Amino acid sequence: MNEEIELKELLQKNKMYQQVLDDIEIGIHVVNAEGKTIFYNKKMMEIESMEMEDVLEKNLLDVFSFAQNGYSTLLEALHKGSSIKNAKQTYYNNKGKEITTINNTFPIIDKGIQIGAVEIARDVTKYERLLRENLFKKGNTKYTFESIIGSSDKIQEVIDTSKRATRTNSSILIIGETGTGKELFAQSIHNGSNRMSKPLVSQNCAALPDSLIEGILFGTRVGAFTGAVERPGLFEQADGGTLLLDEINSMNPTLQAKLLRVIQEKTFRRIGDTKDREVDVRIIATINEDPIDAISKGRLRKDLFYRLSVVSIFIPPLKERKQDIEDLVQFFIDKYNHLFAMNVKSVSSEVWSMLLEYEWPGNVRELEHIIEGSMNLLEHEEILTYSFLPIQFRNKPQFQSERNTKKDLDEMLIQKGRNIKPLEEYMEEAETYYLKKALKHHEFNVTKAAKALGMSRQNLQYRIKKWKISKE
Template structure:
């Protein structure tokens, strides 16, 4: 049998590891339990709160009161109640609370307990209008590249501006998917209407439904009438970034909105008609996303009426000089410099590098190099490059002999990760099937039991020619 003192120690330890704020008060409104998560949410130290009354520490808006005090006085529980208040430094805090009175064996109220989830940052985002109209500064003139495979994507994107069909943009992180989305919007008849962008991976599942579709007053305690992003984008375009991060239930609701051209606010019983063009992006192969349950197959077919596959930088290295020069001009203006260009030694490194971060990584490397220039320097040379890039590009390694190079290659092959080994095997099999069909993509796709478009994407991905 655990003694009372030991049980209390266990209880307090348990309360401190819970990933929700826990705040308990006694009959006089004084704090008797205040866990670490609550202190983190409210930006307070426990000794600033323990033993003190709620209203001595926190301030509440005139029309509201502490949900803890309300539970203590009324004896009623409240669930999913939004509360905004201020800590002892005047900092605004917003939480979603579940609050309950504590009863003894005789049903007398002896205190109240609150379990809180922090949504302060989300409220700040909404108030600052970050979730509303995007800054649609990009047009097709902003897109830099002359490689054949890249020009094909640009041309296909321009043709898509004439319609209102959904678009799926496929590309690795840093390839410029939002740049294409904005250019399509600005080149279409919807350009005078809103362009709204939302990263589906940036917000928790419990909140994103209300953000996308809106909320009805009374849907939950503290909820207000708020239009969702679809309503705010009426007549324009909504960009759903990283659509594969959306949970399957929300994907089903999004599919319904696309099919019916209506949305329903959370807590409402009526549908609202919408006229919004949807552009979605995904940073993995759609076929893999479907196989791994990251993307519903029916939603994929609905979104991919137009599919744009943006090639990674390693597949269009001939565009590096144009991109690099544009970034130099950008940072010349920003840093008040007059750098002319990049040395041939640096270009040699750039052409040999694999660019896992794509165009975004190139921009960051140019910016980092321009921060390391000495007065009088007119070109970016290898010694100006950021240390991390030098390490990844093996700039400081001595040239290997043929035997060393062969041994190194064998070692690398024997220590491949499972994903890399599978990728190598898949590439070899694709090459084999293509050769068997005389490089006929349609026949090879039929043998592989995949679509022609999927095969073309994989051939680009693995640089199979």
């Protein structure tokens, strides 16, 4: 009798706890030691646009997907037994909807044994979207370090170096291939420095003939040559601020020598003038090739290189930081959704594979053009598939070869004269086949394979265990 009373009281308490947890205005998600959801309150359902049956008793990684090179804070607390406080996380539900939350996550420990983990989440999805939209509304965008997309170690190292460079007035040389975002970093450095309230003046040295660029840089005096007028140059316009000289290796050696003098002496003279003028300008120069090659081929003076490269910033090409591709693709999709009044959610798994396999000679700029070109072909579709990719991209030889391989896979899974396999079985075999292929290519190095596949190491390890993939 006492046991029945105790059981009744326990059930009543559980209902009360459930009621309280459902009524509070924060999301609560609890998983057990295997990573399966055992508690999921109403606020969490609202935040993630999910139904209880879609999540309860299911493994977290079977329901949600997490950003490139990202991880689940909930699983991190579960696997490492550590608390995580005020961590921002962006992830996607089973319908591809983007969710951004601020999480406090804790392991659940009973008698010294970890039996699960709990996450307390605040929804900031709308706030993040508003920030993004405000960025797109600025017609005269001033880039800052917050504008730089990418979470890879390589790009984060460049950001850290650039942030340190904001503290001084030393000259900077930014080195990177075309399309890597050199001007983005230059603007970010200027806007993070004590010169941010002064002008940032930019000039592409390759865009003007030698006969004009000297006058543009240093200015002219009336009568200096036929038709000359009193005109300040870029150095005067940038006084107190920053002068960005793009593609410095396109400037002729004679003008490079004059530029070196200005940097050293902090004075210059207008064309046709006899008076030196003082100037306070920070120089940021960019170059799209290896400076040593430019020096050896006479395109860059050695003395100017040493003067400019007091701080050298190397921006890695996109092919060396492919784990940033997912973040970049989502950013560009959001950007053109806003500009084109569309509602594209993501890209298909086949397109993801192509984007990760491609070497991107045009870097981030080329990636943006691919996404923009593809979205111009969409109508009401929410997923960008292979058929909408620009024809010149689809016709790359490497993709034609991959398409042939895919046909072989189709023949293996759906053979002529036999019944079509259930979709779930087909997807399992296709995923297993592709994961094995990626792991074999990287000699079963899970970290490298996960990077190439565009998923976290944690996610790949889960799938290896799930599909019982072993090194053969």
